[in-house]
Amino acid sequence: xxxxxxxxxxxxxxxxxxxxxxxxxxxxxxxxxxxxxxxxxxxxxxxxxxxxxxxxxxxxxxxxxxxxxxxxxxxxxxxxxxxxxxxxxxxxxxxxxxxxxxxxxxxxxxxxxxxxxxxxxxxxxxxxxxxxxxxxxxxxxxxxxxxxxxxxxxxxxxxxxxxxxxxxxxxxxxxxxxxxxxxxxxxxxxxxxxxxxxxxxxxxxxxxxxxxxxxxxxxxxxxxxxxxxxxxxxxxxxxxxxxxxxxxxxxxxxxxxxxxxxxxxxxxxxxxxxxxxxxxxxxxxxxxxxxxxxxxxxxxxxxxxxxxxxxxxxxxxxxxxxxxxxx
Numbered sequence: 001x002x003x004x005x006x007x008x009x010x011x012x013x014x015x016x017x018x019x020x021x022x023x024x025x026x027x028x029x030x031x032x033x034x035x036x037x038x039x040x041x042x043x044x045x046x047x048x049x050x051x052x053x054x055x056x057x058x059x060x061x062x063x064x065x066x067x068x069x070x071x072x073x074x075x076x077x078x079x080x081x082x083x084x085x086x087x088x089x090x091x092x093x094x095x096x097x098x099x100x101x102x103x104x105x106x107x108x109x110x111x112x113x114x115x116x117x118x119x120x121x122x123x124x125x126x127x128x129x130x131x132x133x134x135x136x137x138x139x140x141x142x143x144x145x146x147x148x149x150x151x152x153x154x155x156x157x158x159x160x161x162x163x164x165x166x167x168x169x170x171x172x173x174x175x176x177x178x179x180x181x182x183x184x185x186x187x188x189x190x191x192x193x194x195x196x197x198x199x200x201x202x203x204x205x206x207x208x209x210x211x212x213x214x215x216x217x218x219x220x221x222x223x224x225x226x227x228x229x230x231x232x233x234x235x236x237x238x239x240x241x242x243x244x245x246x247x248x249x250x251x252x253x254x255x256x257x258x259x260x261x262x263x264x265x266x267x268x269x270x271x272x273x274x275x276x277x278x279x280x281x282x283x284x285x286x287x288x289x290x291x292x293x294x295x296x297x298x299x300x301x302x303x304x305x306x307x308x309x310x311x312x313x314x315x316x317x318x319x320x321x322x323x324x325x326x327x
Contacts, residue, residue, distance in 0.1 A: 017141040021091050024137030027130060028145060029062070029098030035127030036193065037061050037103075038110030039120045040186050042178035043127070043193035044171025046072075046147035047099075052174075052181050054108070062100025066093065069147050076150040079157070087143035095145045124189040125196060132200025139201065139265050148174070202261060213285040214264055217241075218255040218271060220278035227255055229270045234263050258285055 032047045040055055042048035050064035069092040076088075112119040138145055152166035161169070171194060179187035220226055223240070230236055238257030245252055259267055264282065271278050 017087065017143075018090070020137045020141035021087060021143050022094060024134045024139075024141070025091055025094035025145065026098045026134070027137065028134030029095050029102055031127045031130035031134060032061065033099050033102035033108075034106060034110050035112075035123040035130065038108065038112070039114060039123035039127070039189070040178075040182045041120070041124055041127060041190050041193055042174055042182070042186070043131075043190040043197065044148065044174045047095075047131075048171070048174040048178065048190070049148075050099075052178055056181060060100055061103060062096045062098070065099060065147070066096035069096065069145075072147060072150045076153065079154060087141060091138050091143045091145045092147070120186075120189055124192045128193040128196025129200055131193070132197035135197065136201040141265070213258050213260050215256065215258050215283045215285045216264075216267060217281040217283075218257070218278060219243075219252060219280075220255070220271070220275040222275045222278075223253050223255055225274045226271055226278070229274065230255070230257055230259075230267070233270060234259060234267060236263075 028047075032050075035041070036043060036047065037051045037054060040051065042051045046065045046068040047061070049068060050059075050061040053059045053064050054061050070089075073089055073092055110123070112123060114120065135145065148170045149167065152170045155161055155166040155169070159166075175187050175190045175194070178190055218226060227238065227240070230238055236257055236259050238255050241254040241256055243252055243254050244250070257267075268280070271280060
């Protein structure tokens, strides 16, 4: 049985990956320290909790992020294993350090005048763009900034909720708390920031669309190693499709797998490490049903309910029926 143990990367590859983490963490921290935190926009994640705690108790946001993230990192490492490696811990620590550093240099009040009503909206918009760009760069390295993403992954692992639903649930709870702390207007601004952050991560940085999951086809001479890596490193399965090359006429095997958006960068890195001559096709997965995603039974029940509603709408009421014909 083959086991994926990784491929030695060149110093240049390692430098680029760690550069992505460092630059991405700094950009994310800039968005938190300059826009989100001063504007009282708790847009989910540990940074959202840090914003609430700063304006409630005066605790430094960067330090609060670190105190929350490091224990969650070790919990994630214990449950999920090697995928929470040094790079993920580095992203967590750098985000905390950069957030504190930027706050100390520029102050905790940001760069906008929040006596002006438009300043909060501008912070929501630009904060989402900046944080989305930073998070996307970190994800490009195959790493993450830790935090409540780990909680969402744990919920998805031990419940029937999908990862997307789990992320929405965790961030939704934080935004709900911010509504009680800062008011409903602040919570609505936070929702705007969350949406823009997601769009920037998907469209601008990862360039992988906006849906939750992707269907990936992989053609490689090292299919056994890649298949094992998908199962062990990403926690997903797949299907082996038998195909014939149009030009060569030779038989080959195609790996088909479905993975969430946030794992596409890691999958690309894994395939590149194993076979830099592999061929990958990435497509939008409009809807993913089954183990690890939305249960088929749940989707079928929802579809049945939709059909019932449509039939009810099309059935004529007593007032719409034709009157009796008089003879």
